[in-house]
Amino acid sequence: MTDHFAGAKTYPVPPTTEQRTILGKRATRLEDPPLVSGRGRYAGDINFPRQLHMRMVRSSMANGTIKSVNVAEALKVPGVVAIWTHEDIKELGPVDFRADRGAEILKPYRQPVLAKGRARYVGDPIAAVFAEDPYVAEDAADLVEVEMEELPVVIDSWATPGEFEPGRSTEGALLKHSFGDIEAAFKKAHTIVELDLFTGRHSGVPMETRGALGYYDATKDILELHGAAKVPHRNRETLVKMLGRAPKGLHVHESHVGGGFGIRGELYPEDVLVLVAAMRLGRPIKWIEDRREHLMCANQGREQRHKCRIAADENGRVLGIDDEIFHDQGAYVRTHGANVANRTLCMMTGGYDIPAYRGIAHYRLTNKTPCATYRAPGRYESTFVRERLMDALADKMGLDRIELRRRNLITKAQMPYLIEFEEQGVEELLYDSGDYELLLDKGLKAFRWKEREAECAARRAKGEAVGIGIAFFVEESGRGPSDGAKMSVDVNGDVELITGGASLGQGFETSMAQIAAEALGVDYQKITVVHGQTDRIAQGIGAHAARATVLTGGAVNETALKLRAKALEFGAELLQLPVGDLDIVDGVIVKKGAPPGGPSLSLGDLAKKLAPGAKLLNGRDPHLAVEAWFNTDHTVFPYGIHFAQVRVDRQTGQTVCENFLIAYDIGRAVNPMMVEGQLVGGCVQGLGGALYEEFAYSESGEPLAVTFVDYLLPTMREAPQIDVMITEDAPSPMNPLGIKGAGEGGINGVGGAIASAIDDALGKAGAVVQLPVTPQRMKAMLA
Amino acid sequence: MKPAAFLYHAPRTLEAALTLLAEVAPQDGRILAGGQSLVPAMAFRLARPTHLVDINGVAGLDRLAIDGNVLSVGATVRHAAFHKADPAFGVLGALLADVVHNIAHYPIRTRGTMCGSLAHADPASEWCLTAITLGAEMVAKTAKGARRIPAADYFQGIMSTALEPDELLAEVRLPLLANGTKHGFYEFNRRAGDFAIGMALVTYRVENGKIADAHVGIGGIEGSPRRVPEAEAALNGQAPGKVAFEAAGKATAAVVDPIEDTQTPASYRRDLAATVVSRALERAAA
């Protein structure tokens, strides 16, 4: 085994759930009581006295020069306080993105807070109205007259690039990831398959639309943003820079969040505006996005075209994958720079041991809603492409689809498996652990693959179009470098755990409490978990890229262990026993193995004894309180397989998913019930992208799906039976708990698995080249 | 998504409602029934009525009863009233119960009204299809009087009817169906509860082993729902079964003039027309 872990800190195999008290158990969610009793506090529930309401005036043209904006009539509406255009906020720069590779060349494509002489998509904010109530604000916004001159639009990312502005192409960047000798691979290939594939434009559509409240607390000179989500600390950093405030003068607060999926919580023009207006107008500003705005303006994703080919030798060993990608970024570069295109590129080879790869991505600006990360960014796309290629290759070589995959999977013996790219500055991938073939065997068995194959064949013989499909994928999660947490026990024995994490509804509080409770030795329900408050802790990574449980969880574990050590140190002195003889059970320090009634000291009582000035301290810091950090240089790589069974109605073209199985290795699950929730929820979203959801645009750039009548989210009634098989065969050696992320494993392979199943149902490998597979497209395919 | 300003009226009697309507109709005053079509349109500001005449509190409009050989459905009778087939309504009751579950979702059905659907006249409205297929009669009232409009003269294209702005659709009268009448409904949409992309409602009787008095109605395919005489001709006198049903489907596809939308070409709806007709017929026979 090559020592790819050289220099990295690795950890021994962690205990299993059976060996644990609360970690790994199906613990009831701590955050639910207010949420299920109608007492949640979402952005819309927050109000400040004397607040004004903001309403945006948006472009109705996909590309045009703004000739004039006439606000005279609108200003006459009683209750209107101010109306701003770009002129009023000239000093504000565009909304910044987080640094990534190639960041400099993308800077000119950033979105201004209000359109600057030019609007580039339908929905682009042109003016902001501030009024006494939201109805008046909307009335006035209707009266703002925007005069525009139409410019030619770029709709398809693969069309000849246009001009973003004079001298600047709509191809923002040309990205490349490669390894091995791709030309040689194709030259010596026994079989080559080429496909032209499309993933449709769709996105996360949380039930709670975006919302932002700006509040200026003059008594403290602090500007507050409420309604934040996902990455409060990151957004604070960006806002501090954009607004030129000292960090201590700007704080970001998360409340309940009704879903995020990568898109809610990123920084948008409206977030910046409510802050600037709160300062300048001297009144709190509230903005709640409506659904139509949401479907026109919040980050979208996934739209890519892949001209790809795969080469294999006579045994079905893949020699290389070559892919030219046209990535539709929409009208501006938003918070993630070129991240999604880069993630598509780097994860393309997935779980297969492939010697040569070349991926080129044309990162193109179009006149559609800007894009950024949506749950499993770049991976939903690349898995679809890779697994399409594998199916088509199997068919062309006359090999069984499973057998072809088996021959190419990275083996357990090859772990840790390193993927290094030739391009300078492109980060390597180090798959930390995995037994892919074991999961394949377990998954096939759980799905009853063989039996289903026979059942489908029998039904097909009777005229039905039914089939099964598979998609294998590798996920990434828990990217470093570092996160911290603070923890304290009060005199009542209640524990406060302060993190810089964020909760989008995924059960963050519960999972952190479980980790802390296990390490410290208290009831997890005794723990209050603070998150999303920049004034409580200086740093935080928020909740994205399936990171929270791994990285923040790691920090919480370290912190709880440190607190435990402190408690035991004093406990040993007070109980006059060696530290090694002590344990903490249910918040009480006891002698290990002693019968009830033996020497004991509750953590609450200990906290009392550690008050400032206490003799016991003897020069040490008071309080039962600590802070600790978790550092890691490495990402962890969970992996999974999606299995689907579909039925196609040849007459109507409708595809119905009859059954679905998610097989997923998570290393160690903190709470299997919540992992299942994550996986199943993600899976339904994946079905949306595979069969229902699409942000379609007309030739002139008019968005065609701006309500739920046209943007078809799958509902309970479209969701099939979804079974989940969580395995813990490959705990991560990169963190002490062995955990890997759960957020994106439910969605990653859905497009690929559904396409594979449809091919099987129709008896036509490589039939599905475009997602979503709508009935109309299916009919065209069958014609 | 906040509606533009409007004045709200809540009359308690039919007379008061009609007087008000006469007054405000010329200024785009509108009736508010279940609000399940009108209110979303107002939220999008696609509709900006200046006055709303809320008929939900008007006494007597919730009447649902048999008058001789018709079922009379008053203006505030909700979709949900038909969830369970009332045995007193005979075959018609069973047909309505079969159809109603395809309209929207449960909460919407507890507010939306049959007369509201008929007044709104969405091309894919199940009740509009029902009215035309069964040959219903609309009772329109104004402050000055009342008139009866047969379904065949009532629908005038996408969201357009014979109703005048000052007319209240007080009642729809659906003919009861003879015992033994076969009925079948089939709807195709992408998700449960969505408006149909295409649907068909059929009724027929079997006399001496042959189909008689076939009614074939299609909805969602053209600007208004309508009966398809060519399909009915293909059925009458034939033995019920796959051959006749497919012939009726084909006959339908041959004569329809389908609407198009950005997702759906005319050819798709033409094909679909054949499918929904033959499937509705199969259901009727089942």
Ligand SMILES: Cc1cc2nc3c(=O)[nH]c(=O)nc-3n(C[C@H](O)[C@H](O)[C@H](O)COP(=O)(O)OP(=O)(O)OC[C@H]3O[C@@H](n4cnc5c(N)ncnc54)[C@H](O)[C@@H]3O)c2cc1C
């Ligand atoms: C999510 C959703 C899905 C839906 N899906 C379907 C579906 O699948 N099939 C379907 O058929 N419908 C569907 N609908 C519409 C629903 O059935 C409405 O209830 C119906 O279209 C209108 O009835 P209403 O009583 O709500 O009328 P309102 O919304 O109150 O009024 C609609 C229009 O009719 C006028 N009007 C109402 N009553 C009268 C009257 N008595 N006389 C004269 N004019 C009148 C109003 O002035 C208004 O212009 C859906 C609605 C929603 C929100």
